[in-house]
Amino acid sequence: MEHKDWKNVSSSDEESNSDFDLQDMNVEERHQNPYSTLCTSLSKLQFRKDISKAVWCEDVLMAEVIAKKGSIWATTGVVRSSKIYCLIEEIAFLAERGALILVDVRDTVLSLNDIYNKLSDENNGCCWESFEAYRHLKSLGYIVGRHGLPWSLKKDENSGSSVSLKCTLENDEKKPNFDVYPPDSKFKKTSPGNPSFMVYVLRGDLPSKPVVEQLERECSGTLLKFCYVDHGRVSFFSTDKVELPVLL
Amino acid sequence: MESTNTRWKGKGFAEIARSNPMSQTLDQLQQALTQQPKTRALLSGQCALLEATPAQADLLNRACLGQPIVTAEKDKQWFELGLEETLYLHHHMKCLPIVCENENPMNDEELWARMKSVTKRFPVLYKAYSHLRSKRWVVRSGSQYGADFVVYRHHPALVHSEYAAIVRSPGCDGTRGGDARLESWPDLQCALRVCGSVAKTLLVLNVECNGCVAEEERFPACLEEYTVEERVIKRWTPEKCRDGSQTVGTNGY
Numbered sequence: 315m316e317h318k319d320w321k322n323v324s325s326s327d328e329e330s331n332s333d334f335d336l337q338d339m340n341v342e343e344r345h346q347n348p349y350s351t352l353c354t355s356l357s358k359l360q361f362r363k364d365i366s367k368a369v370w371c372e373d374v375l376m377a378e379v380i381a382k383k384g385s386i387w388a389t390t391g392v393v394r395s396s397k398i399y400c401l402i403e404e405i406a407f408l409a410e411r412g413a414l415i416l417v418d419v420r421d422t423v424l425s426l427n428d429i430y431n432k433l434s435d436e437n438n439g440c441c442w443e444s445f446e447a448y449r450h451l452k453s454l455g456y457i458v459g460r461h462g463l464p465w466s467l468k469k470d471e472n473s474g475s476s477v478s479l480k481c482t483l484e485n486d487e488k489k490p491n492f493d494v495y496p497p498d499s500k501f502k503k504t505s506p507g508n509p510s511f512m513v514y515v516l517r518g519d520l521p522s523k524p525v526v527e528q529l530e531r532e533c534s535g536t537l538l539k540f541c542y543v544d545h546g547r548v549s550f551f552s553t554d555k556v557e558l559p560v561l562l
Numbered sequence: 563m564e565s566t567n568t569r570w571k572g573k574g575f576a577e578i579a580r581s582n583p584m585s586q587t588l589d590q591l592q593q594a595l596t597q598q599p600k601t602r603a604l605l606s607g608q609c610a611l612l613e614a615t616p617a618q619a620d621l622l623n624r625a626c627l628g629q630p631i632v633t634a635e636k637d638k639q640w641f642e643l644g645l646e647e648t649l650y651l652h653h654h655m656k657c658l659p660i661v662c663e664n665e666n667p668m669n670d671e672e673l674w675a676r677m678k679s680v681t682k683r684f685p686v687l688y689k690a691y692s693h694l695r696s697k698r699w700v701v702r703s704g705s706q707y708g709a710d711f712v713v714y715r716h717h718p719a720l721v722h723s724e725y726a727a728i729v730r731s732p733g734c735d736g737t738r739g740g741d742a743r744l745e746s747w748p749d750l751q752c753a754l755r756v757c758g759s760v761a762k763t764l765l766v767l768n769v770e771c772n773g774c775v776a777e778e779e780r781f782p783a784c785l786e787e788y789t790v791e792e793r794v795i796k797r798w799t800p801e802k803c804r805d806g807s808q809t810v811g812t813n814g815y
Contacts, residue, residue: 347719348623349578362634412634426635427604427613434606435663442607442642517608518681543608545644545703546629 366414368400370424375438377405377416386413389457393466393503401460402438403448405429410449443543444491444515450548451513455497461490461512465503488528490514490538511537513550526553567763568715569722579716584625584698588655591621595657602659603648605668608680610648610660612641626700626717627651644703645677645684646691653782654692674781685779686731686769686788693767693790694727701727708756713765725765725794726757734771744795754797766793 364383371378376399379391386408391400400408406429408414416424432438433445439460440448451458459465490512495501512533514521521529521540529538540551570576594617595601601618603610611631614622619639622628627650628641643651651658652673660668668676677684687710694701700714702723709726728743744750744766757764768791774784 346623348620348717349582349720410631410633426633426640430604430606430611430640431663431665434604434611442609442611518679544705545609546642547703547705549705 362413368416370418389501402432403440403445406433407449446543446548447515447541457495457501459493461493465506489532511539513539513541515541567724575720579720587624591625592655592657594618594621602661605660605662610643614639614641646688650692689769689788690729690767726762727765729767731769764795
């Protein structure tokens with residue numbers, strides 16, 4: 315089985331936002347034949363030449379980006395007081411691809427295991443299933459932000475609560491998880507515009523009708539997609555209200 | 563021993579399967595996981611994450627357990643294991659310690675409570691899963707076919723799945739209501755229709771709880787109480803059976 319390299323190391327430094335595309339995610343790996351003599355080991359994402367770096371800040375539950383490499387930062391991380399902070403799902407996504415090194419305040423490198431641990435800690439505002447939804451959409455080139463978290467705030471807007479992610483964590487789980495923008499947009503963090511849809515990641519049982527309606531109110535007109543993650547398979551559903559016309 | 567529904571994916575694959583029995587692979591996997599003292603899985607949401615050595619990764623792939631995660635890491639292979647797979651490795655094969663966030667080890671009670679909190683069907687789903695796995699069938703998620711599991715005679719790279727399995731637990735409290743499957747004609751016809759069009763046989767696994775009350779289920783004792791009945795449901799077409807040759811029913815419509 316031939317696999318394309320995720321990132322050609324010899325390519326130019328200019329990266330497009332569609333860097334992380336799905337064809338390289340080896341979706342068809344699922345049934346690779348382990349009994350075949352031609353069997354290659356699971357293809358690895360190649361190490362990148364340009365690796366960004368971020369420091370985990372426990373007080374804001376995000377990481378401050380201290381070395382930005384590549385154009386990924388045009389659509390990743392939130393801007394607060396001219397600094398870029400990146401959320402745990404963004405960290406995990408980039409770290410899996412070898413595009414980001416996360417360190418703690420003592421400059422000790424945190425392993426992927428440490429990052430998965432943080433991801434599993436729901437105090438950080440994410441969970442494994444949300445992350446898989448995020449990864450799936452990002453791999454298709456979509457621009458994905460945490461729902462309701464502004465992409466950028468100027469200094470004066472930001473006074474008092476500093477970076478504050480915590481306010482968004484106190485939701486009662488009845489808010490969408492992500493605001494999603496199409497891949498081809500001329501996206502600007504300072505004027506992101508309206509998302510093209512919002513995603514609510516389902517956990518456990520199917521949502522009741524009142525929950526669906528509450529979510530729809532929260533979306534105020536933006537399309538809502540439900541995401542269900544099952545053994546690594548990410549599926550999306552919509553349930554849009556329709557009114558069939560009266561026919562002649 | 564093969565049913566008429568066994569469809570190997572290539573020439574000689576039946577032979578490869580025969581010379582690589584699943585029981586042997588599972589034994590080797592058990593050893594490979596136990597030999598590495600650092601092996602543990604991190605329970606995260608509705609799955610567990612396992613950092614495997616190359617040897618462990620190969621055996622997990624051969625046993626068709628979990629889903630490899632593609633990362634840039636060089637010498638380690640991460641796997642995402644489903645909850646049933648996780649518990650099977652932990653409880654049945656006794657070769658996988660489980661930790662939660664911050665590397666805290668989880669005892670059986672915590673583990674069971676956590677898994678049950680994901681879906682209240684978990685105890686019966688796990689019983690059905692472990693029932694089939696113990697018989698060395700390969701069991702994977704059936705969500706693509708609207709079933710609980712799909713069931714393979716051997717590795718999915720070698721053979722198509724034979725059964726789409728739906729787990730029922732008519733006698734168990736706490737798992738009825740919205741979760742109950744095959745309790746209406748449209749639902750049964752829908753399941754048969756899908757199975758027919760993908761050339762699978764509908765396998766219904768009736769899990770009987772034998773008086774174990776869902777609220778008081780104690781792990782793992784309750785699993786011993788549960789029993790599983792296997793039943794195959796097919797459409798039977800008398801038009802095709804007038805010569806008396808086929809009386810057991812056919813797949814599909």
